[in-house]
Amino acid sequence: MSERGKGTSHTERVFRVQQAFIELGGGAQRLSAIAQAADLDDSTVSRILTSGTYKKTFVRAGRGLYQLGTGAGDLGLYALSDDNLSGDESREVLQSLRLQTDGGLVFLYLKAPFGGAGRQCYDMAVGDSDLIELGMTPRDVLFVSRSLRTGASGRTILAYMSESIQKRVAHGPTPDEAGPGVFKDGDEFLASLADIREQGYALGRQECMANWNSIAAPVIWDDTIHGAVLLLKPAHVMPEAPQHYINATVKAAAQLSQLGGGWPTHE
Structure with missing residues (x-):
């Protein structure tokens, strides 16, 4: 001391x-x-x-x-309120990412302010898409994707949290409704977090839901992780993530980070 x-x-x-x-x-x-x-x-x-x-x-x-x-x-909710991140500003960034990725489904997830290590959907840009017709229910968006144990956005948020929380989540249960691509092995899961920190984004292959692949990038304010931008595309449309989709997602996350006073845009 x-x-x-x-x-x-x-x-x-x-x-x-x-x-x-x-x-x-x-x-x-x-x-x-x-x-x-x-x-x-x-x-x-x-x-x-x-x-x-x-x-x-x-x-x-x-x-x-x-x-x-x-x-x-x-x-925490006050810190994430319109005083710090305007709903119009964030939605404009999300809409722009949707256009740049040919109509991808875009979500902004933020760390849950209470209830343990989790996340919640703060905003989205899905156009005229009917999520139910696309195979997504409100339960998928609000509950299955709440866990940091599954999904590109969950792993992205967790990658920038403390090691003790990472280990606790990594060796915890996965949601029953998780997709076939979820990391089953805890050590492999932890290794993926190190990769995310190194490259600045995460790729998900049918993690949260079957038949959907994803790209996520961190939203960081004042050197603290607050959330992640998530791009979802059908697996048959995006079997592998194109580099320009990755770049657009990382740029959107950096723009939101700048709105909150976070780190500079990736080059």
């Missing part, structure tokens, strides 16, 4: 405590572990946690155990 948080503002100490839960992999954590991860003394962390329970930022999960509450999720 260094200075155990001396000289820092109260706001910074609160942020440290919130960040500690992320570094520890989420879930219920002991006060001592939170204090160590936040580089603060136990008494300071105890006061922050106690105060935060009244605002539901933290929840007392048991004797000496705390976890993030729905209030922390509300902060």
Whole structure:
């Protein structure tokens, strides 16, 4: 330990405590572990946690155990609101990607603000397509694709999260409804995450659903992963991902990253 948080503002100490839960992999954590991860003394962390329970930022999960509450999720939703990412701006980027990929189905997934390591569909550009006629149900979009254990967008988001969360998800169950291309082996799954970080995108072959292939790229704000842009095309139309489709998807993700103050566009 260094200075155990001396000289820092109260706001910074609160942020440290919130960040500690992320570094520890989420879930219920002991006060001592939170204090160590936040580089603060136990008494300071105890006061922050106690105060935060009244605002539901933290929840007392048991004797000496705390976890993030729905209030922390509300902060995440605010950070992803139109104040930071205009719905019109993001939709324009998604629509442009759809045109550049000859009518592909385009989705913007963001990390779920609560409920563990998951994702949720924030916006989409599907034109006049009837998702049900295309073999996709609302359950596919909202539930099967919520897991980070399957799908190009799930793996892309997970690739930029902490190693502890990656391992927990990798060795967890896959959704029963996942497609035939889902990674069954946990170690192979983890290796794919390293590949995503190296190349800056993911390719999915019938992972979430049968007969659909995909390309995904990360949306990163302030050096933190917030989501992924996903392009879906029928497997018989896109058996292999053309390079110009990959480039267009990566560019769209970079544009959304810039809107949120993230890293620069890939060249």
